[in-house]
Amino acid sequence: MKYINFHTHFPPADTEPEIAIVSCVAPEPLQQCPSNIWLSYGIHPWYIHNTDTKNLLEKVKETAHNEQVIAIGEAGLDKVKGPALELQKQIFCQQIDISETFKKPLIIHSVKANNEVLSLRKKRKPQQPWIIHGFNGNNMEMEQLIREGFYLSFGPRILYPDSKAAESLRDIPIDRLFLETDHTNKSISAIYIRAAEIRGTSVKKLEHAIKNNFKHLFGDIVE
Ligand SMILES: [Zn+2]
Incomplete structure (x- = not known):
């Protein structure tokens, strides 16, 4: 079985036993990837400033037609880095619309902004699934998000035993969970092994569950 790197x-190199969603950031062109590798495309909140946002949004719409692009994002809100929150919200909301129009799930970058993202989901009531990537919240935040239908993807932070991510990973319902490496050079297998340890389960069971979650979001694009 192959690891899914969300x-x-x-x-990933051809030799890696890995299915991945490679995050491409507008206005960069899509990365050239073999057909077992999927792509997401969106405007990252860090790169909104000093650019023509209208063109960026056009670029996302145009690229969303591509069949290898299975999700919109990463898009979202960041209270630590990036332009004024109001501008970030505007661009994020427009990407929510693109995700709905193209019926492609939305991958979310959220730094200290889970409450805002949560209330936007309540207000907008989108049909598409929303996945917060690189989740590092505690159990309470995790539970709030799960109640509103979110999926959460956990990355290399779970390798640190005292991280909030490790704690919430232990308790998240298995049907809402993904794993990822993000911009690090950690291997996805190391993340799966550690996640299985944290949850007291086997890597095989975890792989199976995550594959089902992936199919739930994207259909039978993986075997
Ligand atoms: Zn990322």
Whole structure:
């Protein structure tokens, strides 16, 4: 079975036993990847400033037609880095619309902004699934998000035993969970092994569950 890496910025080598969603950031062109590698495309909140946002949004719409692009994003809100929150919200909301129009799930970058993202989901009531990537919240935040239908993807932070991510990973319902390497050079297998340890389960069971979650979001694009 292959590991599903839900969010990475580096296309995996052909030799890696890995299915991945490679995050491409507008206005960059899509990365050239083999057909077992999928792509997401969106405006990252860090790169909104000093650019023509109208063109960026056009670029996302145009690219959303591509069949290898299975999700919109990463898009979202960041209270630590990036332009004023109001501008970030505007661009995020427009990407919510693109995700709905193209019927492609939305991958979310959220830094200290889970409450805002949560209330936007309540207000907008989108049909598409929303996945917060690189989740590092505690159990309470995790539970709030799960109640509103979110999926959460956990990355290399779970390798640190005292991280909030490790704690919430232990308790998240298995049908809402993904794993990822993001922009690090950690291997996805190391993340699966650690996640299985944290949850007291086997890597095989975890792989199976995550594959089902992936199929639930994207259909039978994986075997
Ligand atoms: Zn990322």
